[in-house]
Amino acid sequence: MNKKDSDSPRFDLIELFFFAYRDFTGDPDVLLDELGFGRAHHRVLHFVHRNPGIRVSDLLDILKITKQSLGRVLKQLVDDDFICQEPGALDRRQRLLYTTEKGTEFCARLSKLQSQRINKAISMMPDGSDEIVRQFLYLMIDENERSEVARLITKQTD
């Protein structure tokens, strides 16, 4: 009965989300550029780092891109020694992916930048804000993918 609650335009949040995400991804861009990498490389590196030994097909599921698309950036990351591949112990068709020491280190530099931005923002906000923010971002995800994402983000943080 109340149209306003579910339909009222939220231009403020729509635009804030746009600008916030742009600057959030802008930090790593600078470092990536120096190595001739782009955001695609960042995403691959990140999720391999966070899921050591991940299978190629599972990585494709997370990134929702085609294997041809992944192939290009993955090849560069392997050639440049940021990621290494190992045949699966149980199923030797698989090429399990790991970050190399170089890859792990670079990955840490990238996520440090992003974490700094996040922590800086949170530190300026009332106590408990990070939980609210986490909840909001979680609820912005498609309902049918939430559990999968929840599973993904619940990992050791090294």
Place this chain on the structure above:
Amino acid sequence: MNKKDSDSPRFDLIELFFFAYRDFTGDPDVLLDELGFGRAHHRVLHFVHRNPGIRVSDLLDILKITKQSLGRVLKQLVDDDFICQEPGALDRRQRLLYTTEKGTEFCARLSKLQSQRINKAISMMPDGSDEIVRQFLYLMIDENERSEVARLITKQTD
């Protein structure tokens, strides 16, 4: 002195931000696709709609793209009658941009989708959450751009 506060990795928020933004932009993509438009068209249409009579150069400042890049999508939007251009009354070199009725209507459909996702999320959260979320997103923006963004988002919502 406390390294943890400012540097500790926030993989959870980094990943939640990534997935949330993807699904947030995914809603409009479906509608845009039907018209042969992409996200670039969406951004142009959105900011023209929100800033009627905006100059081309100001739009470039907001989007932070080149005029050649804008040129292509803007031409399509004008050709397809979603945006119209009018010479500036004071400075006739300017081509002030406005959404047409068709453009305004389409724009409304797009922002309705995004607003619904936002309002749905907020409605599941404690009172006052939207203010926390707004604050967080605002603080995620580069410090030196915040005032400009603040100016932008403080507009009549029709």
Place this chain on the structure above:
DNA sequence: TGAAATAAGTCAACATGACTGACGTATTTT
């Protein structure tokens, strides 16, 4: 065991949306 399915890689062609650099035209400013 032999056929089918699976995991991964590769080649080719294409689309979108960014970019740089150069140049043109109308209009305003100095």
Place this chain on the structure above:
DNA sequence: AAAATACGTCAGTCATGTTGACTTATTTCA
């Protein structure tokens, strides 16, 4: 009258995504 400005456009490049077809190695299954 010359310089600066607002905008548009041509041409070429790059990054990252897409389809579709095909290969190779390995595992599964009838």
